[in-house]
Amino acid sequence: MKKKNGYYPDNIIVTRNLTKKFGTLCAVNQMNLSVGNEIFGILGPNGSGKTTTVLMLTTLLEPTEGTAYICGYNIQEEPRKVRESISYVPQDMAVDVRLTGRENVEMFAELYGVKNPAERSEEVLQVLELSDRADEFAKVYSGGMRRRLELAQALVHNPRVLFLDEPTVGLDVAARKKIWEHIKKLRSAGMTIFVTTHYMDEADKHCDRVAIIDHGTIRAIDTPENLKRIISKDVISVSIKGSYMGIDLPGVRFALEEDDELIFYADSGDLALPLIKDALTAGGAIVTAMSLRKPSLDDVFLHLVGTEEDNRPFNLSTFRNVTGRRG
Amino acid sequence: MNPVLVYCRRDLIRWFRGKWGFISAMVMPAAWLIFVGLALPIRFTDHYIDFVTPGILAMTTLSASMTGGGLLIMDRMLGFFNKFLALPPPRESILFGKILVITIRGLIQTTVIFLIAFLLGARLYSPSQLLVTYLILFIFGGLLSSAATTLAIFVGEHDQYSAVNSMVTMPIFFTSTAMMPYDQMPEWLRAIAHINPLSYAIDGIRLVADGSIPFVQIGVLFALFIAVLTISVHVFRKTGL
Numbered sequence: 333m334k335k336k337n338g339y340y341p342d343n344i345i346v347t348r349n350l351t352k353k354f355g356t357l358c359a360v361n362q363m364n365l366s367v368g369n370e371i372f373g374i375l376g377p378n379g380s381g382k383t384t385t386v387l388m389l390t391t392l393l394e395p396t397e398g399t400a401y402i403c404g405y406n407i408q409e410e411p412r413k414v415r416e417s418i419s420y421v422p423q424d425m426a427v428d429v430r431l432t433g434r435e436n437v438e439m440f441a442e443l444y445g446v447k448n449p450a451e452r453s454e455e456v457l458q459v460l461e462l463s464d465r466a467d468e469f470a471k472v473y474s475g476g477m478r479r480r481l482e483l484a485q486a487l488v489h490n491p492r493v494l495f496l497d498e499p500t501v502g503l504d505v506a507a508r509k510k511i512w513e514h515i516k517k518l519r520s521a522g523m524t525i526f527v528t529t530h531y532m533d534e535a536d537k538h539c540d541r542v543a544i545i546d547h548g549t550i551r552a553i554d555t556p557e558n559l560k561r562i563i564s565k566d567v568i569s570v571s572i573k574g575s576y577m578g579i580d581l582p583g584v585r586f587a588l589e590e591d592d593e594l595i596f597y598a599d600s601g602d603l604a605l606p607l608i609k610d611a612l613t614a615g616g617a618i619v620t621a622m623s624l625r626k627p628s629l630d631d632v633f634l635h636l637v638g639t640e641e642d643n644r645p646f647n648l649s650t651f652r653n654v655t656g657r658r659g
Numbered sequence: 660m661n662p663v664l665v666y667c668r669r670d671l672i673r674w675f676r677g678k679w680g681f682i683s684a685m686v687m688p689a690a691w692l693i694f695v696g697l698a699l700p701i702r703f704t705d706h707y708i709d710f711v712t713p714g715i716l717a718m719t720t721l722s723a724s725m726t727g728g729g730l731l732i733m734d735r736m737l738g739f740f741n742k743f744l745a746l747p748p749p750r751e752s753i754l755f756g757k758i759l760v761i762t763i764r765g766l767i768q769t770t771v772i773f774l775i776a777f778l779l780g781a782r783l784y785s786p787s788q789l790l791v792t793y794l795i796l797f798i799f800g801g802l803l804s805s806a807a808t809t810l811a812i813f814v815g816e817h818d819q820y821s822a823v824n825s826m827v828t829m830p831i832f833f834t835s836t837a838m839m840p841y842d843q844m845p846e847w848l849r850a851i852a853h854i855n856p857l858s859y860a861i862d863g864i865r866l867v868a869d870g871s872i873p874f875v876q877i878g879v880l881f882a883l884f885i886a887v888l889t890i891s892v893h894v895f896r897k898t899g900l
Contacts, residue, residue, distance in 0.1 A: 390745045412747055420745040424738025428669065430676040442665045443746045485742075 344368055344493055344524040345389065349398030352384050359384040361548040371515060371525045373539035375532065381548035382528035386495050390420040403492050419486035423497040427478050429471040433462050436470055437484045444489035456484040460514060476507025483514060494518065496527040500534060512538045532629040544636055551636040560627045563635055566601030567627045568608060570594045574617035581607050588634065662748035666756025670730060674764060684768050688719040689775050696779060703843055712776045713864035714837030717857050719772055720765040720800050721831060725824045727761030728807030732817045754808065754895045761804035762797065769796050784868065791867045795877060799860040802884040809891040812898055836861050856883060
């Protein structure tokens with residue numbers, strides 16, 4: 333009863349009112365998710381609760397309220413079963429630099445209790461294109477290679493679910509592309525991938541579904557396409573001299589003022605461009621530049637979350653609770 | 660392979676390959692043995708090196724254990740810890756792996772001390788004497804590395820731990836019977852030396868060297884080891900780092 337509670341083949345990760353509080357700070361607030369065989373991205377600014385969510389789902393942190401199931405196993409009641417079904421690659425990029433690539437992977441194979449660690453390690457090293465340099469010390473690996481080595485460690489026991497915390501942070505464009513190629517292959521092979529990121533463009537391009545989270549609360553969950561449809565078909569940005577007095581046009585909505593630009597959402601951008609210019613000019617401003625583009629996840633994000641920077645003082649003990657200490 | 664051994668092997672390899680940590684761990688106690696064992700003007704015995712060798716053995720175990728406590732903190736700082744905690748084996752195996760590897764490092768260092776002591780002309784131990792001595796050093800090493808890891812979990816930060824480490828190590832050493840026997844000590848020191856765990860290890864090894872088996876010392880050290888290990892597991896589970 334318990335084990336099958338809420339578990340269907342396409343509900344690999346299910347959270348029920350998942351909540352984590354650190355003192356007065358509510359890091360994750362009543363989160364309800366259901367993730368199947370897909371690349372699921374959780375998108376949010378620093379301190380929005382992404383990592384805390386992952387730490388709870390990987391059994392590194394006890395929820396304050398609510399719970400979650402991974403492959404049907406409850407994260408609090410059957411943490412070992414959960415850990416056998418998942419792999420977790422944290423943000424820090426921790427590989428043992430004094431061990432070779434192969435030794436790094438074989439160590440994890442042994443810790444996961446894989447049947448033939450040497451063979452299986454060779455397999456994953458090949459999949460991640462590291463086998464020709466597997467016997468060099470990880471010290472000489474580039475950032476991208478280290479990340480792939482961590483993926484190799486994570487994949488060595490063939491997990492059902494892979495948790496990646498900011499997998500491409502600090503990597504160059506080519507290395508990022510490669511990582512995402514690997515992630516997509518894994519999804520095609522039937523793995524569920526739960527990834528946190530603050531790179532909108534990557535989430536847009538590579539995730540099947542995206543949850544936008546802010547201050548621990550989910551603001552929207554959908555495919556990137558549907559999320560962009562929340563806004564409108566087109567986004568128009570206008571640079572003006574003088575002040576913006578407001579315009580009223582059908583099918584055009586004023587979104588926000590960012591730096592020196594005004595952002596409008598329009599149902600039909602081509603037609604709206606001249607109308608907006610005329611309206612602004614009539615209002616006494618001088619239009620210096622206009623551009624029309626398709627909405628990106630950035631726009632959705634700004635629309636839902638705003639540009640407000642996190643100004644709360646950096647609290648070391650909270651931070652340590654989030655990143656290090658368990659329960 | 661047992662996860663405790665996997666964790667232990669990882670740290671051993673890192674230690675050997677880290678070179679300077681390994682070299683320093685070998686040179687430091689040797690320097691103590693040479694400068695203290697051969698150079699101090701001692702009157703209560705003609706063969707001070709025989710007397711001081713057990714003291715240096717225990718001191719080496721002490722410093723090896725205290726240094727080793729830092730391993731756990733480094734693993735947390737560098738992000739290894741969260742990776743390990745998310746793995747299926749029981750989490751305590753991380754702790755036991757650390758305690759084991761620190762103990763083994765101590766035993767390797769004490770072996771070097773033994774060799775140097777014999778080269779410097781200390782009286783040779785018979786195989787059975789060596790066996791009991793190693794048993795004492797193993798239990799004592801387990802006790803100290805459990806204590807050091809507990810302290811490390813408790814203190815939490817690396818620079819803080821080094822400060823605590825240097826604050827703790829020296830007084831423990833000088834309040835033991837490492838440098839002088841009880842009857843040569845001032846009254847106040849004698850009382851402290853009698854309850855210092857380091858003295859138990861040192862007295863035990865000296866008894867072995869004199870041809871008896873130190874059941875009391877081994878018993879006390881073993882009881883302390885189990886007690887501290889229990890506390891260590893408790894603190895580890897509670898804080899989890």
